[in-house]
Amino acid sequence: xxxxxxxxxxxxxxxxxxxxxxxxQTLAQLAECFDVHxxxxxxxxxxxxxxxxxxxxxxxxxxxxxxxxxxxxKIG
Numbered sequence: 001x002x003x004x005x006x007x008x009x010x011x012x013x014x015x016x017x018x019x020x021x022x023x024x025q026t027l028a029q030l031a032e033c034f035d036v037h038x039x040x041x042x043x044x045x046x047x048x049x050x051x052x053x054x055x056x057x058x059x060x061x062x063x064x065x066x067x068x069x070x071x072x073x074k075i076g
Contacts, residue, residue: 008036016041017048 016034020027020041027038034041 013044014048017044020045021048 012034016030016036019025019030019034025033027041030041031038
């Protein structure tokens with residue numbers, strides 16, 4: 001019989017992701033400690049690392065598009 005689906009709180013996810021970012025233990029060790037799959041820990045870690053985008057300034061968020069002047073120079 002399958003185990004029912006578990007829902008983890010945001011606090012728990014953050015705690016696990018911070019432990020993964022610290023790097024004191026491997027993902028396998030963290031998975032055993034927190035009773036979650038290592039792939040799930042890697043996913044939460046990646047989400048936490050993308051959180052820096054929240055604090056980025058408007059110029060940082062704006063994507064650098066192609067240089068219009070150089071493209072017009074190639075055309076003629």
